[in-house]
Amino acid sequence: MALATIDAATKRGVLAVQEYALLSARALGNIFRKPFYRSDIFMQADIIGVGSLPIVILTGFFLGGVLALQSASTLTQFGAEAFTGQLVSFSMIKEIGPVVTALMVSGRNASGMASELGSMIVTEQIDAMRALGTDPLKKLVMPRIVATVVMLFFLVILSDAVGILGGGFVSVSMLGQNGTQYFNTSYQSLEFPDILQGLVKPVFFGFIIATIGCYYGMKTRGGTQGVGRSTTQAVVWSSILIITTDFMISRFLIGIFGR
Amino acid sequence: MSGNAGISGGANGATPPPTSSTPAEPIVVFDDVSIGFEQKPVLENISFQVRSGEMRILLGPAGVGKSVLLKLTNGLLRPDSGHIFVFGQEISAMREKDLFELRGAIGTVFQEGALFDSLTVRDNVGYRLSEEHLSEDEITARATEALRFVELDGTLDKFPSELSGGMRRRVAIARAIVTDPKLILYDSPTGGLDPITSTTIIELVMKQRDISHTSSIVVTHRLQDAFILAMHHFNLAQNRMELLPPHQTDPNTSFLMLHQGRLVFDGTTAELIHSTDPFIKEYIS
Numbered sequence: 094m095a096l097a098t099i100d101a102a103t104k105r106g107v108l109a110v111q112e113y114a115l116l117s118a119r120a121l122g123n124i125f126r127k128p129f130y131r132s133d134i135f136m137q138a139d140i141i142g143v144g145s146l147p148i149v150i151l152t153g154f155f156l157g158g159v160l161a162l163q164s165a166s167t168l169t170q171f172g173a174e175a176f177t178g179q180l181v182s183f184s185m186i187k188e189i190g191p192v193v194t195a196l197m198v199s200g201r202n203a204s205g206m207a208s209e210l211g212s213m214i215v216t217e218q219i220d221a222m223r224a225l226g227t228d229p230l231k232k233l234v235m236p237r238i239v240a241t242v243v244m245l246f247f248l249v250i251l252s253d254a255v256g257i258l259g260g261g262f263v264s265v266s267m268l269g270q271n272g273t274q275y276f277n278t279s280y281q282s283l284e285f286p287d288i289l290q291g292l293v294k295p296v297f298f299g300f301i302i303a304t305i306g307c308y309y310g311m312k313t314r315g316g317t318q319g320v321g322r323s324t325t326q327a328v329v330w331s332s333i334l335i336i337t338t339d340f341m342i343s344r345f346l347i348g349i350f351g352r
Numbered sequence: 353m354s355g356n357a358g359i360s361g362g363a364n365g366a367t368p369p370p371t372s373s374t375p376a377e378p379i380v381v382f383d384d385v386s387i388g389f390e391q392k393p394v395l396e397n398i399s400f401q402v403r404s405g406e407m408r409i410l411l412g413p414a415g416v417g418k419s420v421l422l423k424l425t426n427g428l429l430r431p432d433s434g435h436i437f438v439f440g441q442e443i444s445a446m447r448e449k450d451l452f453e454l455r456g457a458i459g460t461v462f463q464e465g466a467l468f469d470s471l472t473v474r475d476n477v478g479y480r481l482s483e484e485h486l487s488e489d490e491i492t493a494r495a496t497e498a499l500r501f502v503e504l505d506g507t508l509d510k511f512p513s514e515l516s517g518g519m520r521r522r523v524a525i526a527r528a529i530v531t532d533p534k535l536i537l538y539d540s541p542t543g544g545l546d547p548i549t550s551t552t553i554i555e556l557v558m559k560q561r562d563i564s565h566t567s568s569i570v571v572t573h574r575l576q577d578a579f580i581l582a583m584h585h586f587n588l589a590q591n592r593m594e595l596l597p598p599h600q601t602d603p604n605t606s607f608l609m610l611h612q613g614r615l616v617f618d619g620t621t622a623e624l625i626h627s628t629d630p631f632i633k634e635y636i637s
Contacts (some may be wrong), residue, residue: 220466224426225483226453
């Protein structure tokens, strides 16, 4: 009995991975096939990108601030508080900026995508779309993937900048540090591999957020309860995958560039 | 009823039906089709045809697989075995990409309407036209014409949530006929509606049958709707349906009946009424 349960669960897991891979591959293939649904891409970019600006700016600013606060208290013990700017910019650009921004966008948009598409599934709107001759993967999934990848990339850059600014504000106004020194160490310590790491991650994270959100939305079953379940699963799995992928990308790029 | 014309959108070339059928060829052919879900058979060895201009009314108890059969007809589901031909093309062997093109010539009215709730009535009805990149003016004109057919031409800017259940169903019919399809699939068009609204919807279905002569499959479990369709015809001059003379039924309307996943009846109204099959007798009594 237990063996049969494990067997069934494993099969479900493998099937889910296969379905997810197929959905992602077909949606990606649609990027290069007409029609392109440009207006849908711009609409999603507005919802995902512009709509996420307030939370990204707020979290970025306070994260930078708290990083400065925490690191300064430790660095002071070694008389190295001058390196606060370097630590904040390193942390923000390589890790905190991409990961926290992605988690914020995931919480806001992966759930939104899963619930929106899930509702369309349970009310037969997706079937109606297919019956009207439109591929839902092209019309609904592809624009969300493109918009999330592009917008998350810029949101992360913004979050990094606001975070460093927040760290600077705390360092100068609360810790009494020199502002010029803070921004000089922030800027001068950065090298190409650091920037690259910070810019590669949002591309993967954006893809994860959109594909997981759409996947759980498109496989919704069981009415409004099913929509709720899909929404929760989308946020849980996109968050897990973001953190797992973050580790793998970091390990890979550190392996190549040595930092 | 105040509308006075059928929909004819094909003339301006917006929706060239991807059809290779000829008038003599059946529009739909089911050949020994079976389908099941999770190892449980739902439909078994289903074979029937829909000829050009013909209306097939599909009867059967709830949950017998009527909606599944409709979804097989427009390729939303694929059969486990057997062959399905629509407009002479075997859709059971077609790629999804090619099916999207074919579905442009099939109108589908879903059980609950399945209108896009974030689009206005105008955008819902004109959805297919906007996918074909028609001009905004033409989309509005065609959507208005289709809405006039279902007598809802004043609702262009409303959202589905602002409409009653019956109005939503009529908008769904307008969306299905706006491209002048060669085949319309009605999935329980009167399900959950009050008797008066149901009659209005059935009248619209009849109007489309008798004015535009569109082939159709009508799924219903309401016998009264089925017999209204079989025993009335639409009088365009008076713009309302009329009872046919005694002992006459509409020659283009015939019945299919499903029971326990199998097709237990395929014939005319008279054959249905005089059937000696115990299940059919009990069902129509």
